[in-house]
Amino acid sequence: MAKPITLLLALFLMGGLYAVLSPAGQSAADGNVNSQIVQGKELFQVSCATCHGLGAEGTSAAPSLVGVGAAAVDFQVGTGRMPMAKPGAQAPRGKTEFTPAEISALAAYVASLGAGPGIPTSQQVSTNNLTxxxxxxxxxxxxxxxxxxxxxxxxxxxxxxxxxxxxxxxxxxxxxxxxxxxxxxxxxxxxxxxxxxxxxxxxxxxxxxxxxTPNNGGFSLGGIGPVSEGLWGWIVGIGGLVMVAMWLARKGARAR
Amino acid sequence: MARPADVTTAESSAVEAHEPTAPHRLSSAGAAAEWVDDRVGAARLGKGLIRKVFPDHWSFLLGEIALYSFIVLLLTGVFLTIWFKPSMAETQYDGSYQLLKGIPMSKAFASTLQLSFDVRGGLLLRQVHHWAAILFTAAAVVHMLRIFFTGAFRKPREINWLIGIGLLSLSLIEGFAGYSLPDDLLSGTGLRFVDGLIRSIPLVGTWIEFFVFAGQYPGTSIIPRLYMAHILLVPALLLGLVSAHLALVFYHKHTQYPGPGRTEQNVVGYPLFPVYMAKAGGFFFVVFGVLVLMGGLMQINPVWKFGPYTPNQVTAGSQPDWYMGWVEGAVRITPNWEWHLGHTTWSWNIFLPGVGLMGLLFTSLAAWPFVEAWITGDKREHHLLDRPRNAPTRTALGVAGMTCYAMFWIAGGNDIIATHFSLSLESITRFMRVAVFVAPVIAYHVTKRLCIWLQRRDQERVLHGSETGVLIRTPEGGYYEPHEPITVDQAFVLTQHDEMDVLDATEGANANGLPPRDGVVVSKRRAALSRWFLADNLAKPTREELEHAHDHGSSAALTSGSDHD
Structure with a gap:
């Protein structure tokens, strides 16, 4: 008769201990992250796996993403560079294809493959208190x-x-x-x-x-240095003054 | 183009002649003039000058743009020297531009920032000065091209052509020195480029570098030295040469485009006073105004964004000002040719495109008047300008030279072209390596054909008149376009040019067994060059051809003018 009671007590004790010791918040977060990773993996397999491989292990067309970290995903996808529209030397900046939540999911999935640089917190990139x-x-x-x-x-x-x-x-x-x-x-x-x-x-x-900062000195002419300065100097300076010269030469003393 | 302006003759003078009225009592201005005249003889000096006649054409104002830009450069430059400190001593920036606060920099750069941000009107004048430099060199080049294409460098103006070449090369040095003075990141990079050019001179390059920089690059002496060159040495030389340039224009009298009444012995135009005093004076203010507008509205060389120069920094888009861009381009596309002999390095990849090309350009420019005179055997004086089409080989050579220059120029902006047109740097380099050789050849042939086509069109107009653009249907159902005869004046312009004979070689057996004419020996090579230079010109219509065409034109053009050509 004592055996079932001992078993019941033991179960009760274990349950009580579990209830006291298990970190409830973390388990919720784990579940959240896990579901994010699952969502990210699904997105990855639809949008990225063609080039990066089903497990992000890389193919001849694109590098492995193991260890690139969440930062790489947030940059590449967040600036619309990935998914790449066509192969080329470098993906151009483009329209972002994913919502912020989807980008976070993708980043979480890639981060789960191996440790890498993470997405910075707003504190890390805040410039408010710089002197x-x-x-x-x-x-x-x-x-x-x-x-x-x-x-x-x-x-x-x-x-x-x-x-x-x-x-x-x-x-x-x-x-x-x-x-x-x-x-x-x-x-x-x-x-x-x-x-x-x-x-x-x-x-x-x-x-x-x-x-x-407002641009000192007038229009920046593209901000690419002396090439555009020379171009505009020729167009406005020589071009404009040649037109004035033509006008002046037509104005003879006889042309009344 | 070389379309001659109308002629002014004595009958059509602007101002009606008046009987002199009774002399006024001396005004105060007159009294002052007399005071000067009594002491330095100003009236005798001025009499010849102020009534001197100049011809009128827009292309004669290109050199004036350069002259006026030079004056603006002197005026603004004086202002800049008041504030600029030519010192490479280090200081910490404490001026009003916050983005460089506390940054260590040379006093030269700090004073440039002070000039830009803390001196009233300083940035405007700095920008006007820089734009004026851009315009000065550009106008000088365009002016030189006008002289070249119209043959204005021919006897007796060869010396003035040489002075012009000297002015152009000095302006490049002057421009470079000014570009380097602010000691910002871009100017330091340009200085490093020139340091490389100097070092690439075989064997002695390193020694010259140590001489120029007073030791290791960059040292602490180069800014004061360039300052001396920029504000004293080169401007003084420029000023002297500009004076000589203008004095020779006065002495030779100005060239003029051909037209009725214009000969090698006269100049048809307006007197300096009052017509050109007003026109040139007005044009000065227009040039000044345009430069101030550019300085006020268009940012140039924002040194504060480049930051102070330190040799371990560089920025993408580092380029020289436009006039050195072609050398930059040549260096960028030259393959990596280098010798290592013993302990010496021979950097042909820098020396050939940098030092070599600049030497080649200025040498061939300086030599051209003498080469052309030798090829054509033409020793006469020329005061009437060529219409470029009537010297097709010269025109084609000029365009080929411009094309070659342009290709090097484009190569100098290869990174800008790569980013703005989504091209790869390597493909631009490969293309340009071919283009600098091929494009001038294409340009040469296209231009020569165009010139001869224009000659042919001139001939058509002389013989058959201008096209009217009116189609007439005859009662028989035929169509023709009547041609309108051109005026005698127009016909004169189209037929006035010289026909120079191709030189025949006098070497070996002379066909007639006679000694060479004027005792001049013409080698086979020179004869071949003469043929290359002159033989493709269209012969002018003969009297018979003209008369025939006119008979034909007056009777036939109105009845069945469609049959010619």
């Missing part, structure tokens, strides 16, 4: 590390083999952060050992201030 000196330092960092490809105004530039550094005029702060950490296409990876989070924040702060 003027820190923003100026961001300019120095930008000119040292970025302007060689992205141009002094972040207007972009050409790279070998049909690749290019895109313009940064429309790029959001977190996408800049993600590109720095994941090194898309020809871009090198800048790890936290090379550029700290603070450095990246300063660079983002510099770019945001540069692009929101």
């Amino acid at each position: 003027a000196e820190e923003i100026a330092r961001g300019g120095e960092l930008f000119r040292t590390n970025c302007s060689a490809c992205h141009n002094y105004e972040g207007d972009g530039g050409a790279l070998p083999n049909g690749k290019y550094a895109p313009s940064l005029g429309q790029t959001t702060a977190s996408h800049i952060y993600e590109a720095v950490r994941t090194g898309p296409y020809a871009m090198p990876v800048f790890s936290a050992g090379t550029l700290t989070d603070q450095d990246v924040r300063e660079i983002i702060g510099y770019l945001q201030t540069l692009h929101s």
Whole structure:
């Protein structure tokens, strides 16, 4: 008669212990993440697997995504570069095909395949409390590390083999952060050992201030340096003055 | 193009002649003039000058654009020197441009920023100065092209052509020195480019580099040195050469386009005073105004965005100003040819396109008047300009040269072309490597054919008149377009040009067994060049052809003008 009671007590004890010790919140989150990963995997298999492989292991057409991290997905899909419309040297920025929730799901799935850089929190890319000196330092960092490809105004530039550094005029702060950490296409990876989070924040702060400052000195003529200056100098200067010269030469003393 | 303007003759003067009225009492201006005249003889000096006659044509104003830009450069330059500090000593920026706050930089760059942001009107004048430099060099080149294509460099103006070439090369140096002074990232990159050019000179390059930079690049001396060259040495030379250039224009008298009443002995046009005083004076203010508008509305060289120069930084889109762009392009597309002999490096990849091409351009420009005179054997003076179509080989060569220059120029902007037209850098480079050789050849043949086609069209107009564009249907049902005879004046313009004979070789057995004419020996090579230069010209219509055509035209054109051609 004692056996069933012992069993009942033991079960009761275990149940009580479980109820006390198990972290209820985490289990809910786990479920959420798991369902996100499942949703991401489904999306992945529909939209990405053709090139990246069913398990994101990579094919001859596209690289493996194991270990690229959530940041890479958020950058590539969030800027509309992926899914790639056609093969080429580099996917151009495009219209985003997915909702933010779907991008998060895809990112969660790819992040679950292997550890990699994560999506930055809003704290990590916030430029609110940067001082003027820190923003100026961001300019120095930008000119040292970025302007060689992205141009002094972040207007972009050409790279070998049909690749290019895109313009940064429309790029959001977190996408800049993600590109720095994941090194898309020809871009090198800048790890936290090379550029700290603070450095990246300063660079983002510099770019945001540069692009929101009124343009001193008139129209920027495309912001691509002396090529467009020369072009406009010839068109407006020589072109305009030759027209004036033609008009002047027609105005003779006899032409009354 | 070389369409001659109408002629002014004495009968159609602008101002009616008046009987001189009784002399006024001396006004105060007159008194001042007399005061000067009594002391320096201003009236005698001025009398010859102010009534000097100049011909009227828009293309004669191109050099004036350059002259006026030069004056604007001097005026704005004086203002800039008041604020600019030519020092490479390091300082921390503490001016009003927040995005560079606290950044270490040279005093030269800091004073450029101060000039741009903290001096009233400083940025405007800096931009006007830079635009004026762009316009000065551009106008000088366009002016040179006008001289070339109209043959204005021929005797007696060869020396002035050489002075012009000197002015052009000095302006490039002047422009480069100015580009380097602000010590921003872009100007430093340009300085590095020139450093590379200097180093590429075989054997002595490194020594010259150390001489120019007073030691290792970049050192601390180059800005003060360039400053001296930019504000004193080169402007002084430019000013002297500009004066000589203008003095020779006065001395030779201005060339004119051909037209009735215009000969090699006269100049048909208006006097300097009052007509050109007003026109040229007005044009100066137009040029000044356009430059101020450009400086006020169009941003140029935003040094604050480039930041201070440090040799470990660079920016995409680093290009020189337009006049050095073709050298940049040549360096960009030249294959990586390099020798290593012993401990020496021979950088042909930099030396040939950089130093070599610049030398080639200026040497061939300087030599051309003498080469052409030698080819044609023409030793006469020329004050009437060629219409470019009447010198088709020269015109075609000029266009070929411009095309070659343009190809190098395009290659200099290869990165901009790659990003804006979605092309790959490598394919642009491969294309340009071929294009710099092929495109000029195509341009040469197309231009020469066009010139000869224009000659043929001129001949048509002389012989058969202009097309009226009116189709007439005859009672028989035939159609024809009557041609309107051109005026004698028009016919004169179309037929006034010289017909130069092709030189025959005098080497070996002379056909007639006679000594060469004027004792001039003509080699076979020179004869071949002369044939290349002159032989394709259309012969002018003969008197018989003209008379025949006119008989034909007056009777036949109205009845059945459709049969000719």
